[in-house]
Amino acid sequence: xxxxxxxxxxxxxxxxxxxxxxxxxxxxxxxxxxxxxxxxxxxxxxxxxxxxxxxxxxxxxxxxxxxxxxxxxxxxxxxxxxxxxxxxxxxxxxxxxxxxxxxxxxxxxxxxxxxxxxxxxxxx
Numbered sequence: 001x002x003x004x005x006x007x008x009x010x011x012x013x014x015x016x017x018x019x020x021x022x023x024x025x026x027x028x029x030x031x032x033x034x035x036x037x038x039x040x041x042x043x044x045x046x047x048x049x050x051x052x053x054x055x056x057x058x059x060x061x062x063x064x065x066x067x068x069x070x071x072x073x074x075x076x077x078x079x080x081x082x083x084x085x086x087x088x089x090x091x092x093x094x095x096x097x098x099x100x101x102x103x104x105x106x107x108x109x110x111x112x113x114x115x116x117x118x119x120x121x122x123x124x
Contacts, residue, residue: 033080036060037105042117045107050114055107062107073109078102100124 037059044050044058055075062075085097101123108116 028083028085030081030083033082033100035079035081036063036077037079042105042119045114045117047115048113052109052112055114059105071110072115075107075109077105077107079105 041058045055052073052075059077063078064076066074066076068074079102081101083099083101085099087095087097101121104120104122106118106120107114
């Protein structure tokens with residue numbers, strides 16, 4: 001019986017060591033691929049005041065434009081970035097995880113003036 005208890009203690013200690021600190025982030029790097037806008041640009045949009053010419057000169061040509069029957073127009077701008085994360089286990093092996101982030105800024109116009117805007121984020 002004494003050997004059985006010692007084996008359980010060794011197993012418990014090994015499990016405890018395995019569960020604490022075995023997964024560590026070794027390195028993480030984020031880099032922009034394409035940037036059309038930033039938060040400072042978006043904060044300058046004024047509802048009912050900013051017009052299409054100002055938006056075009058500030059953000060450039062949109063990635064897409066949608067026109068609706070009621071005269072509403074929505075312009076879309078996209079930012080893309082990649083993130084690489086290297087994760088190691090007891091420094092025995094490592095895994096490189098790559099992810100892509102796409103932020104889409106949608107600007108809605110009514111009668112040529114900004115009436116609304118929002119940002120959507122997708123991660124792949």
